Amino acid sequence: MTASKKSKKDDQEIKQSNYISEGSEWSFALIEKYDEEIARIAKNFNLDTYPNQIEIISAEQMLDAYSSVGMPLGYHHWSFGKQFLQSEKGYKRGQMGLAYEIVINSNPCIAYLMEENTMMMQALVIAHAAYGHNSFFKGNYLFKTWTDADAIIDYLLFAKNYIAECEQRYGIEEVESFLDSCHAIMNYGVDRYKRPAPISPEEEQKRQQEREEHLQQQVNELWRTIPVSHDQDDHGPKSRFPEEPQENILYFFEKNAPLLAPWQREVLRIVRKIAQYFYPQRQTQVMNEGWASFWHYTIMNQLYEEKLVDEGFMIEFLKSHAGVIYQPPFDSKWYSGINPYTLGISMFQDIRRICEEPTDEDKEWFPEIAGSEWLETLDFAMRNFKDESFILQYLSPKVIRDLKLFAIKDDDKLEEYEVTGIHDEIGYRYVREQLSKQYNLSMKEPDIQIWDVNLRGDRSLILRHTPNNRVPLGDSTDEVLKHIHRLWGFDVHLYSVDNGITVEEYHCPPQPPADLII
Amino acid sequence: MGISHIIDRRLNGKNKSAVNRERFLRRYRGHIKKAVTEAVGKRSITDIERGENISIPGKDLDEPTFRPGQGGMRETVNPGNRDFSSGDMLPKPQGEEGGGGVGDGQAGDSGEGLDEFVFQISQEEFLDFMFEDLELPNLIKKQLKDTSSYKYLRAGFANKGNPSKINVVRSLQKAYGRRIALTGKSRDKIKKLEIEILNFKPSNPEEDALLKELNEQLEKLKKRIKKIPWIDEFDLKFNQHIKQPVPSTSAVMFCLMDVSGSMTQLHKDIAKRFYILLYLFLKRNYKKIDVVFIRHHTSAKEVDEQEFFYSRETGGTIVSSALKLMDEVIKQRYPASDWNIYAAQASDGDNWNDDSPVCSKLLRENILPSVQYFSYIEITQLDHQMLWHEYEKVSAEFEECFAMQNIKTEADIYPVFRELFQRKPA
Numbered sequence: 001m002t003a004s005k006k007s008k009k010d011d012q013e014i015k016q017s018n019y020i021s022e023g024s025e026w027s028f029a030l031i032e033k034y035d036e037e038i039a040r041i042a043k044n045f046n047l048d049t050y051p052n053q054i055e056i057i058s059a060e061q062m063l064d065a066y067s068s069v070g071m072p073l074g075y076h077h078w079s080f081g082k083q084f085l086q087s088e089k090g091y092k093r094g095q096m097g098l099a100y101e102i103v104i105n106s107n108p109c110i111a112y113l114m115e116e117n118t119m120m121m122q123a124l125v126i127a128h129a130a131y132g133h134n135s136f137f138k139g140n141y142l143f144k145t146w147t148d149a150d151a152i153i154d155y156l157l158f159a160k161n162y163i164a165e166c167e168q169r170y171g172i173e174e175v176e177s178f179l180d181s182c183h184a185i186m187n188y189g190v191d192r193y194k195r196p197a198p199i200s201p202e203e204e205q206k207r208q209q210e211r212e213e214h215l216q217q218q219v220n221e222l223w224r225t226i227p228v229s230h231d232q233d234d235h236g237p238k239s240r241f242p243e244e245p246q247e248n249i250l251y252f253f254e255k256n257a258p259l260l261a262p263w264q265r266e267v268l269r270i271v272r273k274i275a276q277y278f279y280p281q282r283q284t285q286v287m288n289e290g291w292a293s294f295w296h297y298t299i300m301n302q303l304y305e306e307k308l309v310d311e312g313f314m315i316e317f318l319k320s321h322a323g324v325i326y327q328p329p330f331d332s333k334w335y336s337g338i339n340p341y342t343l344g345i346s347m348f349q350d351i352r353r354i355c356e357e358p359t360d361e362d363k364e365w366f367p368e369i370a371g372s373e374w375l376e377t378l379d380f381a382m383r384n385f386k387d388e389s390f391i392l393q394y395l396s397p398k399v400i401r402d403l404k405l406f407a408i409k410d411d412d413k414l415e416e417y418e419v420t421g422i423h424d425e426i427g428y429r430y431v432r433e434q435l436s437k438q439y440n441l442s443m444k445e446p447d448i449q450i451w452d453v454n455l456r457g458d459r460s461l462i463l464r465h466t467p468n469n470r471v472p473l474g475d476s477t478d479e480v481l482k483h484i485h486r487l488w489g490f491d492v493h494l495y496s497v498d499n500g501i502t503v504e505e506y507h508c509p510p511q512p513p514a515d516l517i518i
Numbered sequence: 519m520g521i522s523h524i525i526d527r528r529l530n531g532k533n534k535s536a537v538n539r540e541r542f543l544r545r546y547r548g549h550i551k552k553a554v555t556e557a558v559g560k561r562s563i564t565d566i567e568r569g570e571n572i573s574i575p576g577k578d579l580d581e582p583t584f585r586p587g588q589g590g591m592r593e594t595v596n597p598g599n600r601d602f603s604s605g606d607m608l609p610k611p612q613g614e615e616g617g618g619g620v621g622d623g624q625a626g627d628s629g630e631g632l633d634e635f636v637f638q639i640s641q642e643e644f645l646d647f648m649f650e651d652l653e654l655p656n657l658i659k660k661q662l663k664d665t666s667s668y669k670y671l672r673a674g675f676a677n678k679g680n681p682s683k684i685n686v687v688r689s690l691q692k693a694y695g696r697r698i699a700l701t702g703k704s705r706d707k708i709k710k711l712e713i714e715i716l717n718f719k720p721s722n723p724e725e726d727a728l729l730k731e732l733n734e735q736l737e738k739l740k741k742r743i744k745k746i747p748w749i750d751e752f753d754l755k756f757n758q759h760i761k762q763p764v765p766s767t768s769a770v771m772f773c774l775m776d777v778s779g780s781m782t783q784l785h786k787d788i789a790k791r792f793y794i795l796l797y798l799f800l801k802r803n804y805k806k807i808d809v810v811f812i813r814h815h816t817s818a819k820e821v822d823e824q825e826f827f828y829s830r831e832t833g834g835t836i837v838s839s840a841l842k843l844m845d846e847v848i849k850q851r852y853p854a855s856d857w858n859i860y861a862a863q864a865s866d867g868d869n870w871n872d873d874s875p876v877c878s879k880l881l882r883e884n885i886l887p888s889v890q891y892f893s894y895i896e897i898t899q900l901d902h903q904m905l906w907h908e909y910e911k912v913s914a915e916f917e918e919c920f921a922m923q924n925i926k927t928e929a930d931i932y933p934v935f936r937e938l939f940q941r942k943p944a
Contacts, residue, residue, distance in 0.1 A: 053523045054522050067535050074538075082542050084542075184581065184582050331598065332598070407595045407596075417608040434593055443586075445584065446586055472588075474587035
């Protein structure tokens, strides 16, 4: 009798201590256990991920990782040192907490956990990064199109070694200032419409040598075939070079800049490749963070439902979660734009809600997804959009109301700001459109393209800026032009042309205004 | 789903950014040097050895990119609407740069970087910048050429060597071991025989004879053992040493100062800063540094630091008294073969006229031949006197190890220090 009673009591105790961990200390065994459970839950939710490589690092190492802008292997450059000093200062003064995690879009997917984190934080980061971001990297069309998760680590290693070699051969200063120039137009290194086929790193290395030999010939060829007859001036239809305006300035220079040495073309290419690797991240911040946050929230709640974690764990989690997705209102002193975590998770949770408990409003706005299977709908949304189109497609009146979004217009021709839309019946569509536009990259990056090269004459390069809503170019434009001049080797002219009218022009070397003939 | 790979990277190197950080410092060394020079001027004397905040105007380290400027029309969406309705017109804040104000979260991006960029350099880096390009004259030469000082380092044991280096313990151990090895069998036999003899109770003559034989055997064995040498030549172990040249790592710094009535506290403060710079500089080059303070008016005295800088005396000035004392101290305590000797003399240039030639003679004949470097700073805004002119002659003769400079105000200290210890082209 007593024996059976005792064993019953043991059963109860076992049930009570079903928790994976108690207390905030983590250990490798516990991380493994959590990872196992989280992987199981993620699989049940159909998350498709690259294998994970979870690395535990110290705070100092996290600072290091920061300054190399998320590249696990960066080449050396002073600007990374500046970034390091900046984050180090912020960290030491306690102005800034370190990010809990950094995750690298690679296969295997590398996620860094900081040793200072509590057990709860480690589990949160695993759910967020190793399953949330990871599945986004693997599934989203932009990442699939623009990045090679399999090859990136090897490529970065190749780049680092190559640049180090250049430094040895040509001097640190020479290489560093050349990199400065490449960095200045790094955001103009993507060809948005064409995409080169991925190649393996070994092949990359082999091709690099071939390129070096042939590229220079090619460039020489280009300049040689130009008729040298100076007197035969532009009569008849003038053929432009390039025939079509080029938005990928780095690529254009790599192939056509007349004076670059082979190693400089290779360095240009490296910067361009790395820019391309980061290109999808710049366009999917809301989606990527929203997706990862949605899943860490869902997975943590699942752990709790399965009684694998206790109340203390959940309270700590909810507190941290609330901090991450806090959106200060526009008039708060903490306001610095829309928090992508907040907007992203709000939208993904809202899509789930529309699938599971659609209201009449949802049925009217989203007839094709209201009442559908939420996992499939969410998966589709994650795979096929970027921030701009995602918002245009899925931002619902409910989210606009919840966040109390409003649009405001600042026109330098008017004395006042105008509120152009709020969270009401007439405003929903307008606010949604405006918010979507806000995530168009051209809002942050002026539209500048290579327009023409004066092949017959002084070899000068002509760039054209097409202003968006009359917004002019910023202060550092002349400085950027100096860098472009260094890359191109001959005069550089930049014209802002708005509706056929040249509104502003920049020249390097600077020209007296009288000389201008447009 | 593959199982995650969990890796502990904490013991991998940190400081991955060290190279980038150093690149940054190199790029902005002009800014940093300027800040360091200013800091040296401002800091209190005891406070020279710590890091410094370096501030660089943000615009100087901006990385230019194409970005939107001010102006034009922009429309943004913002959260947290309270009481706005569509069509509301709101006044723009006056006098604010550009399109700031309500709902301009984006424009903040481009405004960033105009502020000062402030960062810390460590004490080590501070001093490096402070002493950059400086080198103690002859320092390297001395280290290279001065092979006269050697250090003997133990390097295990050898089988051959000088009798004075016999390692007794090792040798006896070896001998003992050999003896045990060589006598093992005999000793076993002896033990057996002894037991046999002990138990042997002879009852008839034949047995008596047997006992005698056993005893003889025993004696024979004992003799054999005795024949084995107690110590043999090949037992001997010698301590082995290797001779290694050591650069002399000790330096002594002589601070000579005139404390006669004409030297005010201001003069002394200036001199003190100069000594501190010298001390810090030596500290970076030598492991051990002795400092000898010699103050003088009409007579010289070796004193402690406190007294050196702060006690007051009055009277005339006889500089040679200090030089004489210095020479004596060198001979007694700091032989030039063991010590790198540096001296810094500060004075306002006042000296009893007849004494100045004595000074230059002492320098030429006794002091300069044994010192690494002797620097003389004259703290005065007045015309130079006899002593300066005498020293100028010395300087011409001993370019290598004698230098003199005039300091007028505190701001001159650092430049003069640099001048004195300027890296000389080899």
